[in-house]
Structure formats: C-alpha cells, structure tokens
Amino acid sequence: MSKANVLLIGTGGVGTVVACGLVHNGSSTVSVVVRRDYEKVKNDGWTINSVDYGNLTNWKPDNIYPTVEAAAKGQEFDYVVITTKNLPDVVKSEDVAEPAITPGKTTIILIQNGFDLGRPFIAKYPNNICLSGVSHIGSHNHNGVINQISQDKCMISYFENPNIENSVQEAKAKEFVQIYSNDKNNVTYFPDVKYCRYEKLLYNATMNTTCALTGVDTVRLKLSGVLESVSIPAMYEVIKVAKADGVDLSTDFIDFIVKSCDSGFFKPSMLVDVEKGNPIELEVILGNLLTVAKELKVETPTLTVLYNLLKATQFRMKEGKGLIKVPEDRPINDAEYN
Template sequence: MANVLLVGMGAVGSIAAYTLQRNGSVVSVVARSAYDILTNEGFNLESCDYGNILNYKPNFVFKSISDAMKSKGPFDYIVITTKNIPDIQPVENLIAPAFTKNTSIVLLENGIGIERSMFKTFPDSIVISGVTLIGTTLYGKIVKHFSQDIVSFGPFINPNIEKGLQIEKAKEFTKLYSNEKNKIEYNENVKYFRWRKLIFNGAVNTTCAITGVDSGRLDMFGGMHEVSVPAMKEIVEIAKADGVELPNDIINFMVRLDDGEYAPPSMLIDVRRNQYTEYKVLLGNALEIAREYGIKTPTCDILYHLCKVIQMRIMESHGKFVLPEKRPLIDENYQIQFKE
C-alpha cells in the first residue's frame, strides 16, 4: 500500500487523489482554501470515469506540507498537480519539507523542462513525468469531470542515479494509478509527450490568454492562423533541436483540437479570474531551450513578453509590489521591489 502526498487539490488533483485512493493507496492532500470543505463536507465528483461520487474526502487533509510530513510522512510519492508558477512559488521549495531520499516526485503538471529545477534542488531524486489529457473543472465543491483521464507516465532520467531504479519507480506508479476506468500508459519517451502537448499550450493557450478569446473564436477571428500557427512552427523547430521529431500533421491536429467547441484554455480562465498563469513553464522554458540551440523564435518571443506583462499586472493587483505614485525616469534605473 503506497503512502502518497498530493499537492494541488484542484480539478485535476481531485481526480488524481480519488483515483489513487480508489486503487488502494493512502492519500494525504495539502489544501488551504478548500481545507474546511474537504474536512467537513468533501467534494462532489461528477465523473465520466467513476460516476457521481458524493462527499469525497481524501484519507487525510492538511493545511501545510510540514503538517502532512509530521503526521503521515515519510511518503513514497509526492504527486504535484498544483499550477506550476515558478515566478510566484517554486514547486521544489514548496515540497522540500516532505522530501526524503526514498521519496519519488511525480510531476502531473504542464510544461517543458520542469524537471530541471527539481534535479537542481534534489540532485539524487527520482522524478516522474505525468502528461495528462483530461477535461475537468472545479466549481466550489463540485468537480465536473467530462472527458476520460488519459495519462502517460515515464521517468525524467536523472544522470546522478541508476537508470533502472528510475524506470522501476515510474512503472510502479503507473500501476498504482491504472484501473479499468481510466487510460494510463507507461512510456519512457517523456520529452515527446511534453513537446507534443506544448504545441497547443505554448501557442494557442498563450494567444487566447493575451487576446481574451477562447480557441474557437481565436480560429474564427483569424488569430489562430496568423499568430498561433507561426508560434507552433517555432515550437516544432525547438523540439526538433531538442531531439524530438513531431509528426507532420501535429499543427493541423492542434488547430482542430477543439472543433465544435468554444473552449477557453487554462491560461485564459486564469486571466479571467485574475489568477497567476503558467506562462513560464508553457513558453519561457521552451525559449530557454531555443536559446541553447540557437533557434530564432520571433512570434513566441512576443507572446512570452506579452504574457509576462499580464502576469505583472496580476501580481500588482495581488499586492506583490507597489509602484511609486510618479513614474520613474529611465535614467533613475528603478527596479521593482517584490514583497515576500
């Protein structure tokens, strides 16, 4: 019986927690805003995979990582499903109180290159990639899960430790997460699946967040082909330089992914809610890799900097910094001072 700590009890995290618990793992979750609901009432899951589950509660609920570790640690796995926003709260710093040398980290998150900071902070860690294709939303205490949970798991290979052990742990977690309802696979080609998903997230997700329209309107209004498709082509080139050859029809597939729907991608939803976005892991990390290989990315560069402006606007509204009443002159070399 695996002892699992799950961080990020949102729409994806709720289904992940229920899945692992249903399959026999002991699941502790860290929840701050939803702590009272999860301890008193639980979530109602309206799931295409599992049916209607009333008042679902994880085995244990904690307000902090430290509390979870003191009470139920050490953990076999730390599963991270929280939004990946390193400019606001680096995930590796968040989970540090619960990490041990026998703990494997599962990144059930979006983005490319997200393992780099983990290996830097935890040089001898086993880090497992989980690339999920799932349709799910959380409204209050109701989780609406409307498309099958499909996940590819595989190891981010850490050169500091034995490869076979990393493969073994990734396969073990794949079995822990698999059941007759979902569609789970083990695949060691981690980079392929992450670059493939990034074609949409780095190009369409970002453009929708900037323009304020869903992917259907983006297509109908001309932004898909004039902005997102050129960005997709740049991401394909970065992936190729990074050793991943994507299929020839990948761009058309992503353009037509939401056909028949006016679907707001995750970053657009975040912006509409005035919440922080994952622009750094969805585009910033890809551009860092592009610089390493000397790939030109004019469209993606513009998207990235516009997303950064939006993120700064949201940070200011949340009180992360305060600007002076009078705009500083350029020769004053003013630097924004962020609050802790």
C-alpha cells in the first residue's frame, strides 16, 4: 500500500504531537503548514519534550509549508488534519483548509475543541468525509518549544454526513486510526461522536466559561462557591441537552469534575486565552451547543447567560487584536456591530 498523503494545519502544542504520532507510525507522508514561525521551523525544526516520543531536537516532518496554498500546489491530500484553535467568528476552519481539500476525495479530521464542528464542513464539502478527534492531551507550545506532559489520547469518530454511507465513514475513521495510532500514543476508534463531544463539553462549557468570566482557577471557583452555584447547574443543562440529543451522560462525571478541582490549581484554556488577550473558543464550545439546544427546545438559562456575557469578553479580545475598531467619537452608529 502506498503511503497516505497527509496535511496537518495548526502546529501548536497538540498539532505538533499529532504530527509526531503520524511520523512515528510511518504509514503516511506528513506535511505541515507553519505560518508564524515558518523560517525558523524550516531551518531548525522543533524542540519537543514529549512523554510519548522523548526529547527531540531539530525535529521535522516530511514537508513544511508556509501556507495551505503552497502545500496544495501540485498535490492532492488523502487527509487534512486541522489542529488549529477553532474560532469561526474570527476565521472559519473550512475556509482556511479549502485549498487543500479535493472535493469527494480528501478526508478532513478536526482535532479541535468544541461541539458539532462537522456541520459547516459537511455543508461546504458535501461529498467529503469529516472525522472528529477528541483529544485529551497536555501539551503546550512555549516560545517554539513543545512540552507534552501527558500521553496523546485521542478518540476518533466521524461527524455523520448524510450524503455518504455510514459504513464508508466508519471504515475511513478506522483507516485514519491505523495511520495515526502507534506504540506510544493512545488513539482509538470511538463509535459515538456525540458522546465524546458532550462528555468533553460537560467540562469546557461550564468550567472554562465560569473561570474565564471570573478570572479564577478551578480551586478558587470551588472555594468561592461558584462551582456549586453556577458551574454545576450549567453541567446539568449540558446533560439535559445531551439527553434530548440521544446521549446519556452519567452525573458521575460531575462528581469527577468536582473532585478534580481539589487536585491542583488549574486554569482552563478559555481563562488562559483571556489572560493572554486571545480570542476565546466561545462559538464552538457554547454557541454551537446553544444552537442545538434551541433546535431541540431544551431550556438552558445558565448556559445562555454565560454565553451572552462572554460575547462582551470576546469583543474585548477581538478589539485587543485589532479585529474590531471602536470609534473614539460618540455617538456612533451601533447597528454595524450587532
């Protein structure tokens, strides 16, 4: 069998380790897109301190490209793996990947936070398979050095595309597991994509959001009583939406999360983003969930207030990045901002 041709977009802490996993497996040609640090990585590769793959210096995959366009020149990809942050209100992943996606051929794999991520891809690429990777990994890119502190654990499923036989989508998901899994990581096929996503959302939609708004870590969220008064009610709302969507989440997960707050001072990713002034993954973590809740007519009063409040936080993040300009002179025409 000839090697699969894979392009990976998004070489942060997670993406770089996924690329390592693909290379370590050896069944694919692995190309990556590196936008910000292209020259540096092209010349020197990465320094990676990995619990899975050891301490690597000058590590490079097969090919490194500065843009998706450059990567797509003269070749087609069997797989495009997207491991960027998912910020549809800033830039749409389905547009970013477009040059590398051959309609009816390329399989897309979204190893990203959030919920119901396949929807815009299936709308845009109705004849392509879109896989889901739910990653549980501790890995960070700190000034170009990758520190992976917990094993790459990833559950692969498919976002159900009604235009393609499920058996075909399932086979493709398992095929991707074959080229990504290896003796170091823990990559498995998991049949129920919604279950995976709801389970992770139980934390992300409730802990990320409350910590991001209040500026406290999970220990202080619990000590201040807000875990109990806001986050846990929000968790029950996630469970209610999941149930209406055909997914039974055990309330044991809530006990697990509560206990996890005792184990150490942890800042969820959305709080880290706010502290760094980065746009937050509000739409994929909470916006998409509320869209589904609305479709299923499930009431989510707590999650809705959290979402609505975080719109202002996101506004502040975007303004800080120059993505929004607020005129100095008042009054202004507000209509264009809403």
